[in-house]
Amino acid sequence: MKKFIFIYLILSTLIFAQGKMIFQDIPQNHWAYKAVENLVDEGVIPQDAYLFRGNSPVTRYEFAYDLSKALNKVNMEKANRGDLVILESLVYEFSQELNKIGFDAETFNGKIENIQNDIxxxxxxxxxNQSSINELTERLKKLEEKVGD
Incomplete structure (x- = not known):
């Protein structure tokens, strides 16, 4: 019976924990915790282990792959203003790393500005259009009143 209770507790803990990000090497008060949690939740980076290894270097292949996944997600979901602010802050935060691989932050910022102008x-x-619709609605009402007379 004790084994059954122990197994039940372990399974229930695992099931409950799957809803939460459980990297052992990122405390919840770490400055990058929310960003990592968001990227995992959005499926941009996988959580296939219990360690994030935040101080480990990333290969250019890994960076390109994860960046490509993020850009595909943005293209699929058409980012809103909040997403653009987050992406802009990430570009600023990692500008040195991005510059090392040839990312042009000025071009990116220009694209963001163009998107904001388009919005x-x-x-x-x-x-x-709403003003025109209101005007046409008023004209239609006046015409209906004239026809009704």
Whole structure:
């Protein structure tokens, strides 16, 4: 009976723990914990072990693979403004590493600015369309009143 209770406790702990990120070498108060947790939750980086090994160097292959997964995710989900802010802060944080592999932060920042400008133009267009719709609705009401007379 003791074995059964012990096995039950172990299994229930494992099942409960699968909902949480459980890297043993990143405490929850670590500055990178939320970023790592977010990348694991989003499927950009796998959690296939209990160690993250945050101080280990990353090969260019690994970096390219994970960056490609992140960019594919952004393309598939069309990032919102919050995602762009996070990505921008990551680029800033890792700018030295990105520059070593030939990443151009100025081009990236230019693309972000263009996307933000596009968002503003779209908002303006929506506002103008809403004004036109309101105007047409009023004209339609006046026409219906005239026809009803």
């Amino acid at each position: 503003e133009l779209l908002k303006k267009g929506i506002s103008e």
